[in-house]
Amino acid sequence: MRDIDAEFTALPLSALADAALDRARRLGAQHADLRVERLVGQSINLRDGAVTGVSDSITLGLAVRVIVDGVWGFASHVELTPQRAAAVAEQAVSVARTLAPMAGERVERADEPVHAGVRWVSDYDVDPFTVPAGDKVALLAEWSQRLLAADGVDHVSADLAQVKENKFYADLAGSSITQQRVRIAPGLTATAVDRAAGGFETMRTLAPPTGRGWEYLTGTGWDWDAELAEIPDLLREKLKAPSVTAGPTDLVIDPTNLWLTIHESIGHATEYDRAIGYEAAYAGTSFATPDKLGTLQYGAPFMHVTGDRTEPHGLATIGYDDDGVQTTRWDLIKDGVLVGYQLDRTFAPRLGLERSNGCAFADSPHHVPIQRMANVSLQPDPDRDTSTEELIAGVEDGIYIVGDKSWSIDMQRYNFQFTGQRFYKIENGKLAGQLRDVAYQATTTDFWGAMDAVGGPSTWRLGGAMNCGKAQPGQIAAVSHGCPSARFRGINVLNTQEEGQ
């Protein structure tokens, strides 16, 4: 395992913790925690093989969170000195005391074992911030040129986002946790313009963002050569493809598309804070309210969905959350029934649970940790390694959908509409060329109830997003979703050209 950056561990972390926690205790806090965070980011963009932007960023700061007489207080600062840490603790206590008269609820939290002096580093080989920007640009430019050289490709955009996140957490109970994780999101989009017909089409690489390092672009975890080689032909075929016939349609959905449907219709719907109204005015609520826990038939009887923050290379994967809770994996939907939520230490007791499942997260030192999404994943068939081809073979007349594109879902997570990168017509159990203008639309429980088969472990893939937003002021989180290929019967397919008329 790689080690934590010396630049981060060289910060006076223990001294900051001692100063902040001691001051908070003296001022009457029953709980106090200090977070020191460093976020290093770099993004690179190319258009038609030429760089449009290389930008680097760094965010560094400390935050103190306290509970005083059952009321939260929070403050943060950029200055990493013990004096400032103590002052910030004092400010946090002051905030708690100021808000006490307006707080309608008293905070109670689940216990957590003390994790003293622990370290955790995510699973990657090459820190992308050790690779010169010029080398990255050269690789993306070469890939862009490969696509541009192909017949029918008129334009290519390439983008690469990289983040390294360091977190130090210490609390009054005695936990002291230092962590580092890396994530990377590369992508290329090819565009074909058909001026004669007055249209254009795009096709983006399917490689998901992932909790890996630079090795992800050099052969580990994704076959870039193979994908870049097939995109021009696929794009040309898509541009000339017939328009879809709208109506109820059997679908086989590839993991490269289904991850996003899981994110929107299960991931957000099983966030406990949404389910009890904390996000009602903004991100929304959830149809899956706590009174339905253990009874709501979410989908087919074999549907098994887990939450975890432990999956290797998962974007939400980390050793300990921002409540100091050691992360884990648990069931959200079992045998098709809602059985769990994503929780932090405040929410766990409300469900009668003794321990949080570790979903507290803040996206910067200057934001309050809130309950954020774990890696929420649909499990494959545990008994048979059914292939995607076998799922397709079970469809007489339908569509196989690959890759994500457009997405939208209502504020209770009921009604959704998705498009994709590629849509293949299925005729008598076999693929019969691409279609275009496809969107699928459903109500969450109808959709998952219409799932009649999932693929086996060999079809399971991890997808994900770097930019899931929530809360006011807004916070961003990266999250992965694993799933197998899966088959759905009678899903409403739209023709987007007809929709626009």
Next chain:
Amino acid sequence: MIGVGGPRAFRAERGEDTVSVMRPQEIVERTLAAAAKLAGCVVLVRESSEANLRWANSTMTTNGLATSASVTVVALVDVEGGTAAGTVSTSAAITDPAQLQELVAAAEQAARGAGPAEDAMPLVEPECDDPTWDEPGAATTIGVFEKLAAGLPDAFAGPHRHYGFATHELMTVWLGTSAGVRRRWVQPTGSIELNVKKADLSSSAWTGASTADFSDVDVTALAADAARRLEWGARKVQLPAGRYETLLPPSSVADLMVYLAWSMGGRSAQEGHSALAGPNGPRVGERLTELPLTLYSDPAAPGMEYEPFLTVGRSGEGVSVFDNGCPTRRVDWISGGTIAALQYSRAEAAKFGTEFTPGGENLLFVGGSSASIEDMVARTERGLLLTCLWYIRPVDPTTLLLTGLTRDGVYLVENGEVTAEVEHNFRFNYSPLDVLRRTTEVGATQRTLPREWKDWFTRAAMPPVRVPEFNMSSVSLGR
């Protein structure tokens, strides 16, 4: 919710001023001095002062006051084949000049890695002295909510459940360039949203407002407006999906027009991959409607002013780091019903033989009648009245077809009156271009808050609009 991106960057809280933190003007001058050997340099220092109130279930949840800062350095470097640009930003407190030298070195390294920039242009010369340059950053206080805080308890004491968020930010930016530009600007941005639900959660209503300083926000009136909408829920109806005559209130119109404005990049229209691309080039000059409608951005629009000069941290379609300091100006994107302008950086304008056209940070839609939404309801035989739109995303970029949902109140209008609340929401599929092409009535323009895009865009003035056959593609059971 997966967002579509936006300019909101990480910023660091600075809290009380400390003697150890360098002044913004000193940061600019020391950074430019450190970059003197380069072909050019742009320095952007931003300080944000932000106050927030958030409430749910009629009780305050998270409130705060934060000041924050960032330094962005754009290094311009002579390389083989031209000039390269590299950007580095930090939110760390600047306490030592050596930090600025490191930033310049990192930006130079990024530029050398990037290679020659296609958008390279000479930096603009200063046009004027900025008399405010030496002033410190502006700060808001929690006191900006004094009037609001006085009104909210009464609202909370009522029979309904209240949820909402109020935010006020003063962002001060100092721009310095190696060409001698020194500009400072204070951008006020404020908004309030009230989401009011019946105690049994059977009906939900939303009102919101965009403001510069909260002096013009009447929370009692906003709460009353939401309560009136809840009363419309006394009778509930279910309606099938389909095409309905629909009255879009200003907030909904804003969300659709803002997306249209974001889609008015000149390059993609020139290259043929945009809904604004026609068979013979950009659709500039194409008439969308016979109504005399104009959609424009104007840095001097009263109450909605924005930076009179460009500040750009990284280049992209329509924007260039080389354009830092260029004056912004009023741009009519649609004029008298005709597509009139697309956005171009100076380099793009030169490449495509057209005029430099900076984007805008406000959007105004004028040319309608003096009718209010109530007047338009009174003239409606049967149709839908919406409250706001949500989760708007592009479906088909060739037509700018957007999807999204109605939220927090859809009402049935019959014979000139609201007669019921629709018991559910609808998913729509519709293009903002078709809103303009097909509208039959446009009312009076008023300041409004685009609910979907408010995290990125609050300064909008829009009219209510009647669309004869708005495509409600399916029923959403979400309320």
